[in-house]
Amino acid sequence: MQTIDLRDLQPNRAELARLIPRAKTDVSAASVVSAQLIADVRAEGEAALLAQAERLDGVRPTHIRVHSDEIARAMAKLDPTVRAALEESIVRVREASKAQIPAGSVTTLAPGAEVIQRWQPIRRVGLYVPGGKAVYPSSVVMNVVPAQVAGVASIALASPAQKQFDGAVHPTILGAAGLLGIDEVYAMGGAGAIGAFAYGVPALSLDPVQLITGPGNVYVAAAKRLVLGVTGIDSEAGPTEILVIADETADPLLVAADLISQAEHDELAAAVLVTTSEELADAVLAAVERLALTTHHAARVREALDGQQSAVVLVSDLAAAAAFSNAYGPEHLEIQTDQPGVVLDLIENAGAIFLGAHSPVSLGDYMAGSNHVLPTGGQSLFSSGLGAYTFLRPQQVVRYTRDALEAVEERLVALARAEDLPGHGDAVSARFPA
Incomplete structure (x- = not known):
């Protein structure tokens, strides 16, 4: 996996967007x-x-x-x-x-x-x-x-x-x-x-x-x-994504296993670790090397992890980690830090979020109760995962009595004339003949 070191940088969101590792998939x-x-x-x-x-x-x-x-x-x-x-x-x-x-x-x-x-x-x-x-x-x-x-x-x-x-x-x-x-x-x-x-x-x-x-x-x-x-x-x-925010308290073996779990989906799958700890980064990379040799879909995992869409990103603090994640807009976001709730408060964009060492993405894939059909490719910046709400349409039903309509007639007619649509006002006034 490539390493991207942002510790000496303070990029804004537009600059972060250019630094984000992505696969070249052109729909x-x-x-x-x-x-x-x-x-x-x-x-x-x-x-x-x-x-x-x-x-x-x-x-x-x-x-x-x-x-x-x-x-x-x-x-x-x-x-x-x-x-x-x-x-x-x-x-x-x-x-x-x-x-x-x-x-x-x-x-x-x-x-x-x-x-x-x-x-x-x-x-x-x-x-x-x-x-x-x-x-x-x-x-x-x-x-x-x-x-x-x-x-x-x-x-x-x-x-x-x-x-x-x-x-x-x-x-x-x-x-x-x-x-x-x-x-x-x-x-x-x-x-x-x-x-x-x-x-x-x-x-x-x-x-x-x-x-x-x-x-x-x-x-x-x-x-x-x-x-x-x-x-x-x-x-x-599109291809699945996992982004893990981790600090020095995270278990490198668990982080590596979670990265591999999503890399086995597809050669274009993205696995990204964002961490404040260079020691953790080195330990995760070593664990990934070991686990990738023995995992069932080893060739697929290796190609995904070596691809331009996967990386270890070093940042100066957890606020910078959250900023990177928000710019990325991951499908799956894991937070494995000493106080995951503190980092969660900084997160704006993610398809689904998994807090703590015992909430891996694999849980969400099968048994968490959450939905695993989630936005990829940065689409979580403006859309959400599948849910019951996906299949619902909000509708507004307007119900006014005669007196309630008459109370707004004068103002409604004034607005209709201001917009040069007098017929709109006439349709209301017709209900109240002189």
Whole structure:
């Protein structure tokens, strides 16, 4: 891992942004390919999805829409330990998601003058679960549960066809869907799947959705950008990131293990340590060297850690560490310091935050109850992770009595005339003939 020493610098936020280690992933560069895949699905429907699976996933599914009995069989065949883990994760994510439902309210501005705030669930959503370098039944849980808690009535799920299962969706993905009562599942992936969700495929009885959520590769991210406006999206999730803020009290072995845990996702995964202690930095680098040799995905981890997106950053104090993190806007932020709460008070931007040595990112990936579908690539500066609120739309309902409207008529008419829109005022005055 490279080392970036900022101890003798006092960079402002713009300068920090230039110093941040990032992978070179250009979503716009994938747009041409993704646009063609989407266009093919719009024109040819199921035939295009089958051809894309054969070309991109290496297998031609026997059918795109998964039969309900396949889902039931996959659920019945789940490894008992995996099933128990999924069921526990479902319980925890459901409880945490319930806290994300805002309460409705009524604001009374004058007698008979009310503005009602209500939160309406989106009726139909499409949830994408990737299936490239790993299998993600946990992402089924993270996408489906908050949608169900929000009250979404119609949920469709897509995951790529798997060559090792003769073009079917991975059985563990299907089993997780079954546990959650999802019976509309499609063996389709990549940009084509996003296009199918956005525009629908009549031959598959796949109706268009109002919102698409879930992570994917750069082509999925590009496709989500392209269909935005036709449908809603959560974010353009890219390669995973972990940033650890640590001081001399942190355990270097635990920090190293956490960095490696996210590096094993992808060669473009980012692992960043920001520390005030040069001694800790050296110890973490040594531990990373040892652990990277024996971890299961050693080659992938090594490439991620040696990439330009990963680094050890030395800073003069914890305030500088927080400033660097805020400029970075990490997907996952761990705070392993003597007083993590003090550092937390300085943090503005992060997808999810993990406090203390016993709250690793891996906990959030599976069992914390928090959601692991989070903004990457600095998007936490302006967006949040997936939650029940993602599937809700705030609506204002205005309710005035005749007397309440009459009380504001004169002022309303004055504003309408000031804007040279007298018809607006006339529409109110018409209710009060002379």
